[in-house]
Amino acid sequence: MRILFVVSEVEDLVKTGGLADVGKSLPIALKAMGHDVTIVMPYYQQLAQRFNAPDYCERQVLFSGNKAYEFAIKELSIENVQVLAVDYPEFFDRKGLYTDDYHAYHDNAERFAFFANAALQTAKAVGFQADIIHCNDWHTALTPYFVTIDNTGFFTNAKTIFTIHNGAYQGTHKFSDIEYLQPHYQLHSQLDGDALNFVRMGIRYANKINAVSPNYAQELLSPLGSHYLFDEFNRRRNDVSGILNGCDYTQWDPATDGNIVAQYDYSNLAGKKHCKNDLQKNVGLPENDNLP
Known part of the structure; x- marks a missing residue:
């Protein structure tokens, strides 16, 4: 299969936690099984300083309302797995990935709403027509939504899977503060009051929902362990599964x-x-x- 692995961090490139471990090891393991895997992630300041990667293809533009978001695509690799990094300095040329060491960036919702869509534009730009689009945690939870509304036909045969590594972090932000999403009027009916919950969107729009262990999947399907999203998980109960995180024994x-x-x-x-x-x-x- 051709697998587009959309993630916000990858170990050995940039890392804040365990998500990056999976971001590195799982694509490598999938490639070793014979699959064609490409990772898409943001081109953070840390990456630019370490690699100063050249543009991989022509610059891309996404439009939202009257604003154009022009970005470059950089190519890196991790153990022979291609990594394409979305270079939009206004959002990603910052000291930290999600925080300034003291506070979360006020526009994190804007940053990762854009990235969730830019990841798909990246796939189009390089002609990577995926069978599976694997999204991870709230940062990429809107990607299945953008697949659903895409009218180019490029993703007609693609299926999306949304893996939840930590369901307590849901990316809940006031919708009016997310400029990139303002033209998406259909989202108004999916708000919690005046806020958009990114993880809820991933649950609603992904073809399958995956947790990082069978036990965690059962927790998410319970009123107590669902992080207040029980109705959403329960509605998709037949599409929720858990696959135990592996360990990279070459490293550990x-x-x-x-x-x-x-x-x-x-x-x-x-x-x-x-x-x-x-x-x-x-x-x-x-x-x-x-x-x-």
């Missing part, structure tokens, strides 16, 4: 990990004692084998 295998003081494996655990002592020393604890 203590038998080969060069970042620990001694290697060990199941047949010889001696090195684990040295790692424990090294940890105790580094954090200022007593070096005592008998203490946890």
Whole structure:
């Protein structure tokens, strides 16, 4: 299959949390299985400073109302998986991904509403006609909506899957503050009061909803664990599944990990004692084998 993997962060490129781990490891694993995978992410300031990547193709323009959003597409790679980065400096040339270290950016909803659509325009620009468009967390939750309203025919055969890594973060923002979405009058009927909930939109418009474990999927389908979205999840119950997050053993295998003081494996655990002592020393604890 051809898989467009839309995500806001990728480990080894930029990372704030576990989402980036999946953003790197899952596309690599899918490619190893024989699939054609392209990642689309924002071209953050950190990427520009590290790579200074050239434009991959001609500049693209998205229009929303009377405003034109012109952006470039940069090409990177992660272990031979193509990464296309949306370069729109007004939104992404900033110190942090989502915050300035103290506060979330006031226009995060605007930034990622634009990115959710720009990811699709990127696929069109490079001719990547995906079978599957895999979206991740609230930052990309509007992508299935944009697929649904696209009238070019480019995504006619594409299916969307929305993976929820942490359903507590839903991207709820006052709709009137999201300039990019103002021409989308059909969204007015889908607001919570005066706010748009991005995760709710992902649940409503994606073909399938996935959680990062079977147990978490069951939590999301319960009144207590659904983060106040029980009715939405319950309505799509037959389309909700959970697939347990994997582990990249090429990176996290203590038998080969060069970042620990001694290697060990199941047949010889001696090195684990040295790692424990090294940890105790580094954090200022007593070096005592008998203490946890």
